[in-house]
Amino acid sequence: MRVNRILLSSALVVVALVIQVSVLARLHLPGAVPDLLLLTVLGLAMVYGHVGGALVGFGAGLLADLAPPADHAAGRYALVLCVIGYGAGLIKPENGRLRSATGPMAVVVAAAVGSTLLYAGVGALVGDTAARHVGLTGLLFSAALYDLLLAPFVVPGVMWLARRSDNDPLAETSPAAKAGDISSGWLSSGTGLRIGSQRGGLGSLKAKARTRSTRVGRIKGVKRL
Template sequence: MRVSRTLLATLLVAVALVVQVSVLARLQLPGATPDLLLLTVLGLALVYGHVGGCLVGFIAGLLADLAPPADHAVGRYALVLCVVGYAAGLTKPESGQHRSATVPMLVVAAGAASSTLLYAGVGALVGDTAARDVGLTNLLVTATIYDLLLAPFTVPLVMAMARRLESDPLTGDGPGGSAGLDAPVSWLGRGGTGLRTRAPRRTRYGRASSVGGPRSTLLSRSARNRVGRIKGVKRL
């Protein structure tokens, strides 16, 4: 990723992680906890694509594994967000932007459900039975509902901030967008080779002259002098 993308992703992930740990984790809601970090990864993946979503998801998940009060194995949530970010990035259209909010909301719902299932599945492989004790169905339903309620306030904002730094020619944003591609084509269409030339004009002797400036005037005068001399010889 470019430097601007990296800085923006790092800033958004850091803010989301701080809010997640200090605010959302202390709400004591029934069932799961709203996952602001997951929504940030999904918003960036919808703009950056599958490669950017995979990288952002891995880094965000690794920070969540290391941040207190994490009580699970390091790398567990990094694996989950890496897979979810990659899958969400695959939904990025060729035009670079989604035409409606339907696809992002479906991605959020699928991401919330799949992240819960993957987290519980990886926990079962390493011997963590917390999801089984709480109830996987309860966690799945509440996580999806909470993330869908929080998504309209976070995902569009994250996507808008990411698009401001996006210079993909397919999106039409930034200096490398469609405006930048159309400019050379229209410039060639108007000016040809780009040289400043004058339109051809009819001379006194019926010939077209396409060369402008003082040089064309000197050539026309020399031509008139030669014709005058020839006419004088004929009269003699």
């Protein structure tokens, strides 16, 4: 990974982990805890791709495993987020643009359900049966609901920062770019840039036509008004 990607990913992961442990975990919501760290990994993976997503997921999960008050074996959540980051990176569009919010929202729900199932499955292999006592169905529903409600406030901003750090043209701050970038609008279709480019092309064609007509008039010796 590039140095700027490593620095940005590290900063975002640390901030997300601190907020999750110090704020979200203390809300005592019914069921699961909103997973801000998971949403951060998803946003980075959908920009960096499957390899970058897997690396970011592994690092973020390992940091969560070692950060207090962790009460599980180290490497458990690292494996979960590594798999989730790899899977989310596979849906990265080739042109870097997401046409609608349906795809990212589906990814968030699938990641929330998948991470909960994978975490519980790995726990069952190492003898941790806490998920059975709490109720796996309630955990799945609450995890998907909380992450889906939190996603519009986290994932677009993370994607915008990731593109900005890579000097991606889609992250320009012009009004047209903001209207066409799904990472800043989540629901935009991206037609403003095309219209602008078409207008610019018509203007340049008219200018070229005037220049050619002026040259023809000068050659023939005819004075044109």
